[in-house]
Amino acid sequence: MSHSKLAGYDFYRSLNSPRYCMAPMVEQSELAFRLLCKNYNTQLTYTPMIFSHTFLEDKEHRVRHWQTTSDDYPLLVQFCGNDPLTLLEAGKLCLQMPNAQHSVVGMDLNLGCPQKFAQQHRFGAFLMEEQRLVREIVSILHRELPVPVTCKIRIFKDIQQTISYAEMIRDAGCQMLAVHGRTREQRGSIQGLADWDAIKLVRERIKDIPVLANGNIRTLEDAERCIDYTKCDGVLSACGLLESPAMFSGSDGQESKVILAKEYLKLCAEHPPPEYSFMTGHVFKMLKALLSDHEDLKMRLGTAKTREVMFDVVLELERRVENKM
Numbered sequence: 123m124s125h126s127k128l129a130g131y132d133f134y135r136s137l138n139s140p141r142y143c144m145a146p147m148v149e150q151s152e153l154a155f156r157l158l159c160k161n162y163n164t165q166l167t168y169t170p171m172i173f174s175h176t177f178l179e180d181k182e183h184r185v186r187h188w189q190t191t192s193d194d195y196p197l198l199v200q201f202c203g204n205d206p207l208t209l210l211e212a213g214k215l216c217l218q219m220p221n222a223q224h225s226v227v228g229m230d231l232n233l234g235c236p237q238k239f240a241q242q243h244r245f246g247a248f249l250m251e252e253q254r255l256v257r258e259i260v261s262i263l264h265r266e267l268p269v270p271v272t273c274k275i276r277i278f279k280d281i282q283q284t285i286s287y288a289e290m291i292r293d294a295g296c297q298m299l300a301v302h303g304r305t306r307e308q309r310g311s312i313q314g315l316a317d318w319d320a321i322k323l324v325r326e327r328i329k330d331i332p333v334l335a336n337g338n339i340r341t342l343e344d345a346e347r348c349i350d351y352t353k354c355d356g357v358l359s360a361c362g363l364l365e366s367p368a369m370f371s372g373s374d375g376q377e378s379k380v381i382l383a384k385e386y387l388k389l390c391a392e393h394p395p396p397e398y399s400f401m402t403g404h405v406f407k408m409l410k411a412l413l414s415d416h417e418d419l420k421m422r423l424g425t426a427k428t429r430e431v432m433f434d435v436v437l438e439l440e441r442r443v444e445n446k447m
């Protein structure tokens with residue numbers, strides 16, 4: 123799929139105006155899971171965050187983690203880092219990776235990671251104090267990359283700061299902005315609720331490029347409520363999709379979870395995730411509620427060493443659920 127470099131809403135419309143999107147997730151938004159969700163009305167996905175420096179320097183890591191197919195369209199490749207030229211080179215290189223031309227529609231810059239290592243290595247949400255640098259990164263990517271650059275940010279406590287940050291990023295050349303309505307401090311056990319009011323106010327000021335809202339989207343109804351309230355073009359969901367990969371098709375009943383877990387494991391046979399642990403993580407999250415009544419199966423899943431054994435455990439769970447055991 124060749125994409126001339128489109129801007130803002132022309133870019134968005136060229137992707138069929140996605141409303142329901144999967145947020146980037148380290149170790150969890152890998153190809154097999156993206157394809158699963160895309161089978162159930164997820165209309166745009168992101169790769170997990172990729173360290174731009176590692177991507178450039180470590181060929182083995184790059185090859186191992188790079189996964190995409192034409193069914194994976196449309197895909198945003200998310201990078202993190204703080205060096206404009208390293209990010210640019212990483213962005214250019216990813217476009218030459220296998221199948222990139224069939225699926226990759228743009229490069230996303232991670233400006234939201236709140237973790238300690240992001241602080242140590244000065245990237246993600248720790249660039250919120252280095253706005254001159256952020257401007258430089260976004261401008262270079264906008265100017266030099268053959269695909270549009272998009273950004274994912276967190277909010278400041280102060281709404282005016284959030285708005286001027288978003289405007290600066292837009293002015294530097296960002297073509298689509300995802301706003302996670304939590305501050306950098308809202309993470310881990312003190313995550314709390316996302317602030318849709320802040321997202322709404324950013325949207326009111328940023329009208330000329332698409333804005334996606336992120337935070338607290340657990341069901342299709344949440345997605346619709348959020349779009350209705352914030353007037354954003356679409357939403358990103360992370361935790362909601364991990365538990366209910368079919369959530370954007372309106373189906374999040376427990377019965378369908380076993381079917382989804384089986385479908386996911388079949389996709390993994392075709393596209394093995396870079397690490398085995400990604401698979402375990404997904405199956406546990408999808409089947410969380412059902413497994414709570416079957417401690418023995420939980421144990422067997424936790425100790426399963428192959429995809430086939432995991433599949434057998436899921437089949438056994440299916441049998442028990444059908445027989446209401």
Ligand SMILES: Cc1cc2nc3c(=O)[nH]c(=O)nc-3n(C[C@H](O)[C@H](O)[C@H](O)COP(=O)(O)O)c2cc1C
Nearest residue numbers: 145146147148150170171302337338339359360361
């Ligand atoms: C397992 C996991 C991994 C994540 N990895 C990333 C990442 O690589 N890049 C990023 O920008 N955000 C990452 N996030 C944050 C999500 O993209 C999203 O902003 C956040 O979870 C809020 O959305 P939610 O309320 O729907 O979960 C991650 C979140 C989770 C749960």
